[in-house]
Amino acid sequence: MPSGGGVRPAVWAICSPLRCGLPYTVEVQTGAPLAWKDLLQVQESMYMAVVAADGVGNAISEVDPATDEIRFTYSVAPDKEVDPASLLGTALKAAASTGRTVASVPVRFTEVPEIRSQDQATIKGGHWLTDSSANACTSGFTITVGGLNGVATAMHCPNYMGYEGASGVIAYRNAASTTSSGANIDLQWHSTIAGNTTSTKFQADFSEERNVDSASNAMNDDPICNFGKGKNYQLCGTIYRLAVCRQGSLYWCGQAVTEENITVSGDSGGPWYLGNVAKGIHSGLVELDNDGITRSAYTPQTRVGENLGGNVKTS
Known part of the structure; x- marks a missing residue:
């Protein structure tokens, strides 16, 4: 939930690993971009962590070729809850495990009622x-x-x-x-x-x-x-x-x-x-x-x- 209470917006995290401490939109850091192959490795590691996270029912991920932003869209499993901060931390830990320099990579999470795939x-x-x-x-x-x-x-x-x-x-x-x-x-x-x-x-x-x-x-x-x-x-x-x-x-x-x-x-x-x-x-x-x-x-x-x-x- 965003700081100050209220309903979490559909897109609740746009950040880079240097500034991903809170589950709402924060400033995107810039820097030297990753090579495409390294970016895909980071994305795949984060995706496998996201789909295994507690409460996640389904998820898809894509990379915006224009910005290198890694996007995740996920749904919550029936009778479950997803803690945004925990999910974000899980994904960033997976990104760090690749050994790639990911400080400049923007990441976006969006929660939706249903994933069609x-x-x-x-x-x-x-x-x-x-x-x-x-x-x-x-x-x-x-x-x-x-x-x-x-x-x-x-x-x-x-x-x-x-x-x-x-x-x-x-x-x-x-x-x-x-x-x-x-x-x-x-x-x-x-x-x-x-x-x-x-x-x-x-x-x-x-x-x-x-x-x-x-x-x-x-x-x-x-x-x-x-x-x-x-x-x-x-x-x-x-x-x-x-x-x-x-x-x-x-x-x-x-x-x-x-x-x-x-x-x-x-x-x-x-x-x-x-x-x-x-x-x-x-x-x-x-x-x-x-x-x-x-x-x-x-x-x-x-x-x-x-x-x-x-x-x-x-x-």
């Missing part, structure tokens, strides 16, 4: 992956890990799935490693079983296949497209945020989010791309900024290398 779980990319219970996802791009060929999809999809309904084609290998901060990355991969071949092609629309010529990450405001078997056609949008943590079946970090929702259930694991350039693997949905807008979220393709130890196959 979910996964979308319904050899080439863009094909059906199904298990014995008819759970369905979409294959992402084909990849190579440790000399083995295979295909990537979302970690929240079932581990043991057939390719287009057929067994004996792919075999589950492993999920993505967690980050150094303990955050989860929504990726897993399946190797191609001997006797089958692996192509660099992916389905980009109902009746269109493309080769992957290269792989690179999207930047803010870039155009981007998705294909998933849930909707079975291509839709395109625009990148809105690049560093988002959200809750689905696990707490996912390192995700990119579009301006709008262009995906449906069953699209999970499917390819995000622009032309013939691989951009990422579909994950789910999230609402940011408490604005009532549901947006699509995916895992950037660089996480194949960072957390699966492989690379996207290109022609």
Whole structure:
């Protein structure tokens, strides 16, 4: 509660670690900015601490690329309470544990009644992956890990799935490693079983296949497209945020989010791309900024290398 009593405003903390002693808006300190990679490590450490904090029901986090402000939006679990000062202290302790110089990083906390975030779980990319219970996802791009060929999809999809309904084609290998901060990355991969071949092609629309010529990450405001078997056609949008943590079946970090929702259930694991350039693997949905807008979220393709130890196959 703010000093002097009264009802705590929705946005109750905007501060830097040098001035974060009270749960209300304080002056933002300025200084040398962190490198983007270090900023993400700080964000992920703080996010994992926030979602584990007593009374927190759900939380999402994002980084404003213009200001490097780390934003947290959280809801309170039923019949629970969240002490703002305690939550803030927990987050800042986690930030300090990274060993990064974080005195110049602004942080914002916003409490909301409800968080909207979910996964979308319904050899080439863009094909059906199904298990014995008819759970369905979409294959992402084909990849190579440790000399083995295979295909990537979302970690929240079932581990043991057939390719287009057929067994004996792919075999589950492993999920993505967690980050150094303990955050989860929504990726897993399946190797191609001997006797089958692996192509660099992916389905980009109902009746269109493309080769992957290269792989690179999207930047803010870039155009981007998705294909998933849930909707079975291509839709395109625009990148809105690049560093988002959200809750689905696990707490996912390192995700990119579009301006709008262009995906449906069953699209999970499917390819995000622009032309013939691989951009990422579909994950789910999230609402940011408490604005009532549901947006699509995916895992950037660089996480194949960072957390699966492989690379996207290109022609």
